[in-house]
Amino acid sequence: MMKWLFTALAFLMPIVIGIEANSKLKDEWYYLQNLTTFWIGIALLICYGIYIIVKVIIEFLDKNKKEFQRLHDELAKVNDTSLDKTILEEKNEQLQTNKVDKEDNEHKSEIIEDKVEEDKLSKLLNAWTDNDKDRMTMAYEELQNEETVSSKKIRNESLYYSLLYQIGEDSTRNFETIENKAEGTEVFGDVMNIIAKAYESTHNYEIAKSYYEKGLKFENNNDTNGYLKRGLANSNFMSGNKKEAYRLLISALNSTKNSEERFEYLKRLAEHYNKDNNIDSQISALEKALEIKPNDKSLLFDIAYAYSKNKQDKLAILYYKSLVNIEPTHKDALNNLGVSYGRLNLHFNEVKNYKLAFELDNTLAASNLAKQYTRAGFEGEARSILEQANSQKEGVHELVGQTLVDLQETLKQEKEEEQKKLKEAKVERMFQRNLASAEFDLISDIELSILIGKWILDAKHESEIEIQDNIVVINWTKFSKKYKFEGEIRNRFLSLNYYEMDYKYPNLSKEEQGFKNKGMAIGYIEEDSKIQIRIKDQDKLDYYEFLRVKEEKDNK
Missing domain, CATH: 2.40.128 (Lipocalin)
Structure with missing residues (x-):
């Protein structure tokens, strides 16, 4: 209401005052007073116009921000179709190309020793994300000014020029200089890993491999050694030498008893098998990784999804249920549970999980749920309708009561069928785990x-x-x-x-x-x-x- 009142006032004031001013032209002082008022009215009108334009722009930006967020969320939502999975895989590959690799992030977490250094490093990474070279330079200089250990300064320098390289700067000569500085220091392996990642991000896999190999020759630290081996395997895989990539990872897996290292090698194997569309070996690698970290939510989702892709929906359900037990609001797991239940013709459970996912804003679940409107399986709606009909005092059809009984019997049968499927899944999982051990557990040579x-x-x-x-x-x-x-x-x-x-x-x-x-x-x-x-x-x-x-x- 106030908005419209303000608008009317802004429009009418200059007009009314202008008319009044014209009728009293003889009184010059009075005329000047009213002329001032007239221009004040005009100014108010202009201000209001600016206000409207700014408001429209803000609303437009807000709308687009929400739309971007919605699209981002949609990408994160996984339907049980190869197309959706492909979109996610492409998005992950894009992030790996444009951002620092997860291995880099692991490495960066080692660099950070205190809150101050973390803040400086965050500034550098944020500036890099924004492609702002000036801010990157300022953040880098701050980071180096805070650092007192010379070897860590070298490592920071390698990271800075690696990030510059990834946004189009030619850092080749800088890399050669940094390599010479790092030689013989405790950060040599880290520096080789960082430089290799830079070349890997631009698909220069042969150069990346040479840096990984240099690092492995002189690196004794197990963690850094692991980064280098996984990086070398990744460059081999991405350059088409998949057999060598698998050999490197399996050899590294069999050469360590450290559970954390084994976990990382198995995860990387699963990623490569997934890209290679070798679902059976991907599942085996994930099964072995879950033996080490059975409650890892990311792996539970990955293995459930892999089983679903492999048409092993009983096992998919087993693992999605394990994930939902840990995180009851995992909307993607709930949606995909619905898909797997549907494939096994357990429609009450199918619809129930779609509804739970949709309540958590998974629009993919809404789409799946809509497809079921023509099918049986809506327990809640069916019961509500029947109970409402049965509550009438007169004229209740004899079939209403019978249908309620039938509904209860159907629910009982579905529950029994679900338990049967889960029991079969546990037997099937035993085969999968034995298969995984046969593939990845190191044993003495069999005759x-x-x-x-x-x-x-x-x-x-x-x-x-x-x-x-x-x-x-x-x-x-x-x-x-x-x-x-x-x-x-x-x-x-x-x-x-x-x-x-x-x-x-x-x-x-x-x-x-x-x-x-x-x-x-x-x-x-x-x-x-x-x-x-x-x-x-x-x-x-x-x-x-x-x-x-x-x-x-x-x-x-």
Whole structure:
């Protein structure tokens, strides 16, 4: 109301006063007084116009800020689709390119020794984030003025020129000078790591590798050694030498018993397997990492998501539930729980988790929930409607009471089905954990020759194992049709291809056309007399157990 009153006053004042002033032109003093008032009115009008323009601009900026925040939140929300995951992966890769790598952040946390230095370093990083070179220079000079240890000054210098390099400055000569200064000091490994990260951020992986390797030659500190090894593996992976990247990480994993170091190597392995679309090995690495930190929320989400991508929704539910037990308001986990429950046709649980996620502002859950409006599964709504109908004193249809009973029975059945699925998931998880141990736990070399010979599949079908070098072939016949697994043995882990014999129809037993590859299989040697293998047939998982046939001499 006051706004409109002010507007009217601002408009009318100059007009009224102007008219009155014109009617009294003879009185010059009076005229000047009113002319002043007239211009005051004009000034008020201009001020109000400026106020309106500023307000519109502020509202526009605020709206855009909220829209940006909304888009940012949307990116952070994970739906259980490969497209959404791809968006997140691309966003993470962009952040890794434009910002200091997580390993750098770990390194920076070592640099910080007190609140003052932390503030100075934050100023430098904030200025770098804003691409403000002048502020970067001022913050760097402040940081160096506060530092009294010469080796740390060298490390700060390497960080400063590394950040400049990442925003387009040519720091090559500075890097060479800093390398010479750092040689023989305790920060040499850190400096090599920082410079390597700079080159890595601009995809100069060969140069990055050379700096990582220089650092590893002279570095004895375990933490810095770990950064360098993981960095070297990452540069190899990103430059296309994935086999060497995996070799470096697995070798480093097997060379340490320190749980924190093992955790970091397993995390990095999981990241690379994910980028390589090797979901089974990603899951194995995450399972081993969770043995070290079973309540790590980030890993619990990652492994649940990986199981979901692998169509192992029972295990996805098991891990999403573990995460929600730790953080009940984890809206992305709640949304994805709904997706996995839906795939298992547990619709009451599906809708319940979508609703919980939506209440926490997960709009993806709202989209998923909307898709279910045509399906059964709305327990709350169904019960409310039925109870409301049943509360009427007269004219209650006989089916209302029966439907309430049916609803209760459906809920009971779904609860029983959920418990059954979770029980199956725990058995499935045991296979996954044994598989992970077979792949990543260091054991003494297994004598592969002892596996050669006759075995029996699922206590029914005769089979035979042949081994040459690290290549294993398992042949068997089932209902007159020939099958085989063939692939590599690493440690106790089996990475296999699954084949079926192709026959010229209809003479199955005679005219063989040769083996056709039907997909991938994985497994592990449980002991010298037992092998467990799993294949994925579309969305179905099939398990095979091979037991050694006891020779006559074994029975004597």
